[in-house]
Amino acid sequence: EADIYQTPRYLVIGTGKKITLECSQTMGHDKMYWYQQDPGMELHLIHYSYGVNSTEKGDLSSESTVSRIRTEHFPLTLESARPSHTSQYLCASSDPGTGGVDTDTQYFGPGTRLTVL
Amino acid sequence: KNQVEQSPQSLIILEGKNCTLQCNYTVSPFSNLRWYKQDTGRGPVSLTIMTFSENTKSNGRYTATLDADTKQSSLHITASQLSDSASYICVVSDRGSTLGRLYFGRGTQLTVWP
Numbered sequence: 001e002a003d004i005y006q007t008p009r010y011l012v013i014g015t016g017k018k019i020t021l022e023c024s025q026t027m028g029h030d031k032m033y034w035y036q037q038d039p040g041m042e043l044h045l046i047h048y049s050y051g052v053n054s055t056e057k058g059d060l061s062s063e064s065t066v067s068r069i070r071t072e073h074f075p076l077t078l079e080s081a082r083p084s085h086t087s088q089y090l091c092a093s094s095d096p097g098t099g100g101v102d103t104d105t106q107y108f109g110p111g112t113r114l115t116v117l
Numbered sequence: 118k119n120q121v122e123q124s125p126q127s128l129i130i131l132e133g134k135n136c137t138l139q140c141n142y143t144v145s146p147f148s149n150l151r152w153y154k155q156d157t158g159r160g161p162v163s164l165t166i167m168t169f170s171e172n173t174k175s176n177g178r179y180t181a182t183l184d185a186d187t188k189q190s191s192l193h194i195t196a197s198q199l200s201d202s203a204s205y206i207c208v209v210s211d212r213g214s215t216l217g218r219l220y221f222g223r224g225t226q227l228t229v230w231p
Contacts, residue, residue: 004160042121042221043161043206090160104210105151106219108160 003027006091006109013081014117021076021112023091032074033106035090036060043090049074081116088113119144121209123222131230134197138225140190140207148210152181152192155204155224164192164205197229 004025013019025032030051035043035058045058049068063085064078074093078085092106121142130136142150149168153161165174165181167190173182178201180193194201204224211218 040126040223040226042223044221045219092160105163105166106161108162110159113158 004091004093004107004109006089006112008112009110010113010115012115012117015080015082017081017116019078019081019114021089021091021114023074023076023109024072025074025093025107025109026072027093027095027107028071029093029095029107030071031094031104032068033092033094034058034064034066034074034076035092036062037088037090037111039088047076081114083116086114086116119209119211119220121207121220121222123205123207123225125225126223127226127228129228129230130197132197132199135193135195136197136227138192138194138205138207138227140192140222142188142190142207142209142220144188144209144211144220146211147185147188150181150183150190151208151210152179152190153206153208155206157203161206194227197227199229199231202227202229 007022032049034047036046037043044060046060046062047066049055055066064076066076088111090111091109094104094106124139151166152164155161164179167183178195183190204226206224207222209220
């Protein structure tokens with residue numbers, strides 16, 4: 001079982017609210033990721049980080065922002081939530097594996113199910 | 118276009134039976150292929166990872182195969198258990214970036230009935 005945590009697990013909020021989804025890991029991994037997943041669909045990368053003070057946008061355009069001030073913490077913020085943001089958000093971190101970057105394994109948190117009314 | 122296609126989309130089997138899930142990909146250049154298990158309401162958990170030179174890898178009752186020439190992989194589950202009910206996701210990584218770009222399939226939803 002990976003030591004990566006996400007809070008809250010479920011969140012129902014009204015349109016226009018500002019929210020922050022928390023993600024923390026105790027494995028000391030440098031790389032961290034945020035994915036968005038809709039039911040029956042593939043995961044889409046929305047943000048990633050190589051380490052402290054490093055953040056990059058992923059493949060799927062997202063109105064969210066992230067920060068990486070500490071190695072273990074990678075929060076995601078939505079300034080003004082909309083119904084289109086309703087989805088599952090998965091945080092992950094990775095270690096290099098014994099085979100180098102080719103065998104990076106990502107460890108996922110349990111996810112946050114967000115519903116915007 | 119780099120894609121990962123999985124079949125079937127869903128599968129129902131009886132406890133104790135075997136099953137095989139398929140994954141076809143067009144990702145190039147290829148780095149590695151992973152199979153993940155995702156329980157409902159949880160994050161994916163890695164089952165196996167195979168690089169270009171590996172054509173089979175086992176993890177308990179799970180055996181993954183890889184044919185890099187035809188760009189196909191399969192996940193075979195032996196003697197299924199109720200706890201095997203989950204979505205099984207095929208993930209292919211390309212080569213050429215430090216991040217190792219990941220391409221996710223949509224998963225096969227497996228249901229094991231008693």
